[in-house]
Amino acid sequence: MKTLLLALRSLRNRRTTALLTISAIAISVALLLGVEKMRTAAREGFANTVSGVDLIVGARSGQLNLLLYSVFRVGDATANVSWQSYQKIARHPDVEWTIPISLGDSYRGFRVMGTTDQYFEHYRFAGERKMVFAAGRPFTDLYDAVIGADVAQQLGCKASSKIIIAHGLGNVSFAQHEDKPFTVVGVLERTGTPIDRTVHVGLEAITAIHIDWQSGMQALPGGRVSAEEARARDLTPESITAFMVGMRSKVMTFTMQRAINEYRQEPLLAIIPGVALTQLWNLVGIADTALMIVAAFVVLAGLLGMLTAILTSLNERRREMAILRSVGARPRHVFTLLVAETGMLASAGVAAGVAICYSLIFAGKPLLERRFGIFLDPGGLTGYDFAILGTIIVSALLIGVLPAWRAYRNTLSDGLTIRV
């Protein structure tokens, strides 16, 4: 107890060095903890991209490919799913609902997705969250569109804006569906998922804008179908890109998945989104592991800085040690004194680091949500966080053994001789 008090007084005497050491540790700890918090938030955000959907069905390709184009709007489908197959599965008694998806067009770089109002009804993200309209309503008319938050913000669109969809996916497309403009009728709240970057229209609208197109080209002016004429046609699509399935009973999910994968009329692939998301995260998650490793090395650098500071101070403190020895301190007191110092520096650094990290999270939370759709839940320190922080302090104490050992040796050889 007495020794701890001495260690504290001694540190206070060298407060400039001590504060600098503590700052270095604090910053590194804040970084490590921040990376860990962001990592958790990113992982959760990622896993929460889609929920409430039991199966995603598309043409047979790869599990990740299907997930990427149907949920993340990345990449392209290799083939479509025929309307007949879709209808057959949608009417299956175990299936409660389906959300058809038709992709392929874009609006100024944002993907256009044809779907039905089932999408707004059943699609969930971040656990149980439903899409919410920041303005307007779902599409009702053939040429209505509902846009995500990023589309609205980046392109300055709002309800009642007119938009012209481009054929294909390029940012700059020469082929435009300019004869059939859409009216934005709804803007969605930010979700932090790819929904924010999507323009949603009715499934029939996709058929309608392509009604007079053949092999990627619009028919010559004579053969064209006007926007109004299209309304009178049968707009049932021949095929869709993919569809999502909600089962009446979750128990039937695997049976249905197998049935779809073994469907004979058409090569189809059914995936369970959760499984595919985990697989995808294992791929992209390497980046955040790398970030974590970098942060861990920064902490190590902070601890080595502390070691340097203490080792440097040892020589000028030999006198102090000899005085302590002369009044009855044993070598183990000297040892304890130095280990206690590292323990105090590291503990103060860790505490300050936690404070810095939380201040930054609270300060940056609104910005992260608004700009990046990352819902950073500061929460308390998790058991894992405590394990990390505990490891840092234990490492510091272990590192502290080195100067303590040096001082111990000095003490034994110096004895009561006060070297100046």
Add this chain to the structure above:
Amino acid sequence: MTDSTPALAIRARDLLFAWPGKALVIEIEQFSVARGERVFLRGPSGSGKSTLLGLLGGVLTPARGEVSLLGIEISALSASARDRFRGEHLGFIFQMFNLIPYLSVLENVLLPAGFSPARAARVGGDLQAEGRRLLAALGLGASDLLGRPVTELSIGQQQRVAAARALLGKPEIIVADEPTSSLDHDAREDFLQLLMSECRTQGSTLLFVSHDTSLGHLFDRVVSLGDLNRAGRT
């Protein structure tokens, strides 16, 4: 373990010591100090003075021979037992820089009590009051001095604080290693008078080591380390 003549405060016999890989620095056949005696040990630097104090303080162990303090053969004790013995029965005053810079004057004086419960117990009653009494007895009674950082004190004042610390808890033996060599002549005699009178009050034995023989006349006995130590003599 118990010496046949406990009337001796310090007794060294057939003492041999050498630093690892170096020549012999201490070779003393016989050296003893009686209880309550005030002995002046004259030794120029390089005469093995620091090593001898290390041996007497129980920080170093002799290669051969024995060191007995107050009838206990400390050279036969374990290192931690010697540390405890030193904290309990010995008070040290060094040439300079005696004080822990980050502790106050009073905290420096009370330092031995923190490491030796026996010495704290011997004070009996209020430690702080005893610390103040000793400081006052050594001419540092001014209360504004006690809370001040020791680094603001003059060297003379620092040495008195060191003396008060060495005397706290009435240790039987006080070892002073050149405590006056950084003081001017008047302050030297002044300091020594105060130290000696306090030693007399407490009944402590005083071993005073210095190269400055001008103070020798104040002591019961003057011993020359050069005569005592046969090592290094050619």
